[in-house]
Amino acid sequence: MTTKPLLAESAAPPESFHDCHVHGLSWLRDEFCFSMKLNYILKWIAPSAPQTSFRFLISEASLTFHDVDELKLSLDWSESALDLEIAALTVRTSRTTPTGRPQRLFEFDLAQPNGRITLWSSGYSVLLIGEAVISDVPSLPLVR
Numbered sequence: 001m002t003t004k005p006l007l008a009e010s011a012a013p014p015e016s017f018h019d020c021h022v023h024g025l026s027w028l029r030d031e032f033c034f035s036m037k038l039n040y041i042l043k044w045i046a047p048s049a050p051q052t053s054f055r056f057l058i059s060e061a062s063l064t065f066h067d068v069d070e071l072k073l074s075l076d077w078s079e080s081a082l083d084l085e086i087a088a089l090t091v092r093t094s095r096t097t098p099t100g101r102p103q104r105l106f107e108f109d110l111a112q113p114n115g116r117i118t119l120w121s122s123g124y125s126v127l128l129i130g131e132a133v134i135s136d137v138p139s140l141p142l143v144r
Contacts, residue, residue: 057132
């Protein structure tokens with residue numbers, strides 16, 4: 001049995017989610033977890049002559065936030081394709097809960113659709129689900 005790589009925050013910093021495409025949202029209420037299924041860009045490959053565009057090393061992945069509080073989703077797909085692309089993930093501030101647990105406020109700015117996702121969490125991890133592939137675009141076709 002093959003173990004799937006699990007990336008800690010240090011290996012997947014917030015800025016690494018720029019241009020990642022999300023194709024699923026889920027949560028586990030009793031475990032206080034919120035997850036996104038996404039195409040995680042492991043590496044931007046700089047163009048080399050005669051190419052003029054970046055290529056991407058991408059893997060299917062699950063981004064999971066732990067100890068989640070105050071999750072807010074605002075997504076408006078009116079007049080747009082049913083796609084969700086992350087423009088930026090930012091840590092806005094931090095706090096200590098009444099039980100002494102440290103949390104940070106994470107904010108997703110979206111390239112599409114119009115909207116925002118914010119949540120308080122103790123942190124996140126990224127589980128790589130498939131083999132990494134090189135692509136000319138920053139997303140992979142979904143396989144059923």
